Amino acid sequence: MKRTVFMLLPLLVLAGCSSSSTWGWYVIDPRSETGWINVKFLLSGMGDTILISVIAAVISIALGLLVALPGLSTKRGWRIVNRVYVELVRSIPLLPMLFWVFYGLPIIFRSMGINVPIDPFWGAIITLALSDSAFTAEIYRAGIQSIAKGQSEAAQTVGLNYFQTMRYVILPQAIRRILPPLANQFIYIVKMSAFASVIGMQELTRRANELVVTEYRPLEIYTLLVLEYLVLVLIISAGVRWLERRMGADERQ
Amino acid sequence: MSQAAIEMIGVNKWFDTFHVLKNIDLKVGSGEKVVICGPSGSGKSTVVRCINKLEKHQEGIIRLGGVELTNDPKSVEAIRSEVGMVFQQFNLFPHLSVLENLTLGPIKARGLSRKDAEERARHYLERVRIPDQADKRPAQLSGGQQQRVAIARSLCMEPKVLLFDEPTSALDPEMISEVLDVMVSLAEDGMTMVVVTHEMGFARKVADKMVFMDAGEIVEQGPPEHFFTKPKSERCRTFLSQILQH
Numbered sequence A: 001m002k003r004t005v006f007m008l009l010p011l012l013v014l015a016g017c018s019s020s021s022t023w024g025w026y027v028i029d030p031r032s033e034t035g036w037i038n039v040k041f042l043l044s045g046m047g048d049t050i051l052i053s054v055i056a057a058v059i060s061i062a063l064g065l066l067v068a069l070p071g072l073s074t075k076r077g078w079r080i081v082n083r084v085y086v087e088l089v090r091s092i093p094l095l096p097m098l099f100w101v102f103y104g105l106p107i108i109f110r111s112m113g114i115n116v117p118i119d120p121f122w123g124a125i126i127t128l129a130l131s132d133s134a135f136t137a138e139i140y141r142a143g144i145q146s147i148a149k150g151q152s153e154a155a156q157t158v159g160l161n162y163f164q165t166m167r168y169v170i171l172p173q174a175i176r177r178i179l180p181p182l183a184n185q186f187i188y189i190v191k192m193s194a195f196a197s198v199i200g201m202q203e204l205t206r207r208a209n210e211l212v213v214t215e216y217r218p219l220e221i222y223t224l225l226v227l228e229y230l231v232l233v234l235i236i237s238a239g240v241r242w243l244e245r246r247m248g249a250d251e252r253q
Numbered sequence B: 001m002s003q004a005a006i007e008m009i010g011v012n013k014w015f016d017t018f019h020v021l022k023n024i025d026l027k028v029g030s031g032e033k034v035v036i037c038g039p040s041g042s043g044k045s046t047v048v049r050c051i052n053k054l055e056k057h058q059e060g061i062i063r064l065g066g067v068e069l070t071n072d073p074k075s076v077e078a079i080r081s082e083v084g085m086v087f088q089q090f091n092l093f094p095h096l097s098v099l100e101n102l103t104l105g106p107i108k109a110r111g112l113s114r115k116d117a118e119e120r121a122r123h124y125l126e127r128v129r130i131p132d133q134a135d136k137r138p139a140q141l142s143g144g145q146q147q148r149v150a151i152a153r154s155l156c157m158e159p160k161v162l163l164f165d166e167p168t169s170a171l172d173p174e175m176i177s178e179v180l181d182v183m184v185s186l187a188e189d190g191m192t193m194v195v196v197t198h199e200m201g202f203a204r205k206v207a208d209k210m211v212f213m214d215a216g217e218i219v220e221q222g223p224p225e226h227f228f229t230k231p232k233s234e235r236c237r238t239f240l241s242q243i244l245q246h
Helices: A003-016 A035-045 A045-069 A076-091 A094-111 A120-145 A151-159 A162-199 A203-215 A218-252 B044-051 B073-082 B098-108 B113-125 B143-156 B174-187 B198-204 B224-229 B232-246
Strands: B004-015 B018-029 B033-037 B059-064 B083-088 B161-166 B192-198 B209-214 B215-220
Touching: A035 A203, A035 A218, A045 A120, A045 A162, A045 A203, A045 A218, A076 A120, A094 A162, A120 A162, A151 A162, A151 B083, A151 B143, A162 A203, A162 A218, A162 B098, A162 B209, A203 A218, B004 B044, B004 B192, B018 B044, B018 B192, B018 B215, B033 B044, B033 B198, B044 B059, B044 B161, B044 B192, B044 B209, B044 B232, B073 B083, B073 B224, B083 B143, B083 B192, B098 B113, B098 B143, B113 B143, B143 B174, B174 B192, B174 B198, B192 B198, B198 B224, B198 B232, B209 B224, B215 B224, B215 B232
Parallel strands: B033 B192, B033 B209, B083 B161, B161 B192
Antiparallel strands: B004 B018, B004 B059, B209 B215
């Protein structure tokens, strides 16, 4: 908490020392009527930012496991599938991938005779989930590999098949090591969700952009925008730290 | 002796270019106790691991109860359900209680009800003389207790054959005998056992057959009375004098 205050301090000092002619805090001053309307307009993007991030994270967590498992196979072919996916997806910057999904994917769908329109909401989610899944997959792989080989051998000798071994023996142990970095990855998704603004998703960044266009007060509005993300991420990282402590306590037990 | 429980004929195995098993011929009759010894790196663990398919052999035939081991997943599963294994490092599941360690296989792989599986688990915990530790986590037990839980876990699958891969090598000296005692009593009950160990006292007591391995080969095998008193090969004599001199 103390650190948060320290980080916010310079901004507040800046705002406080400035003369009213160069600063226009009135645009987001909740005490005035228009200021309050503007603030509400900006804050109301929070819901979509959170929703996009959460759904993308959930998909990425499932997809990541699906991608990680072939990477742990003893068969070379499966490992190659995993490598190709991870390297490919990891190398594509988020913005081009977003354009490809939003503008390109519907054309592929149409050519296959499937009429699935991709709206900004799902376009953003698919892109974020896809791009994040390569990293999630690597987190899973490292976590699962950190469980000693003897565990899966013991599981096999009591008759468990591959999926039972994963489900009952390996993953419950690996999850302690996987969860904290996975939660960390969620911070990355929240920040990257700002890109959804360019395809017209009405989340935090998009709303700030729109208000800047009408109010011509980029500094004040973007300052509030930055603070919105800051608060969001600080809350999540507090959650991550809590999780790490809990997992650590479990491990020691 | 009727049908052999385990039969290995001309088994060869390589790790890449390293020839770990060379023409292994080994027969274990039903109810027989075989002790495999030899210097480290001689391939004795690999022999045991080939029998339950934790390792694949590249040449030769391995039969269990007359059925040949192939790479067909069905056959591997069938084999595994007949063969129990006890590891040097115990390999208990640390996130489960002792009881859950014992019931996981019977419930998930054998389809037993939880009640039946727990009943069976308690029976075998009694068998290895730790009936009152059922609800603890493995980490709360001593090494000797952990290894006895591991033995009980294997027994819960009611295997026809039990394999032991250096079961006492990771234990503190004062805990070795409690594990060996359990193994001796299993042997007395007629369990077919293949044991990789350096515990020659145990070997003398229970072994029907001694096998000495070196550099991937079975150098010598025979009944313990011959094996310990007049080993035929020089290598075996040297090995025995090294481990028996203390």
